[in-house]
Amino acid sequence: MAYDRVLAERVRELLAGVDGITEQPMFGGLAFLVNGNMAVAASGQGGLLVRVPRDETGGLLGEHVEVMVMGGREMVGWLHVDGAGLGDRLAEWVGRGVGCARSLPAKAGKAAVRRR
Structure with a gap:
């Protein structure tokens, strides 16, 4: 299954103006990276993959989030949030992923596809 291009565009719009963002096809989806660290991805299985601090993973699980x-x-x-769990919370999930990725050391020298 190809990733949801409408979801990817919504993520792209939320990240407009954020420094250090690149896009890269990964795992059948489209990943959005911050300084070389994956933050979120429009998943090839549908929904959104979100990077979160390891110790927060369990507390974020619930309906539509695993x-x-x-x-x-x-x-x-890493969390998978299905489409029904995104709704009006997409900005929150994207912000959470970006915050986690930004807290990691930048990866130098990684080739990535620039934002469109």
Whole structure:
């Protein structure tokens, strides 16, 4: 399944004017990175992947929000928010992902696709 291009455009609009943002196709979706660190992604399985501090993962789970699973393994520090869980909370989820990614050391020398 291809990622939701409408969702990707909504994320792109929320990130307009934010410094250090790049986009890169990843895992069948479109990832948005802050200084080389993935913050959020329009998932190839639908919905949004969101990077969060590992110790906050459990407290954010709920209806429409679960730990991201990749290759049958739970990825603590990454959430999958399905489309029904985004609604009017997209800005909140994107902000949470950007805040987490911004707290990490910048990655130098990573090739990435510039924002359009």
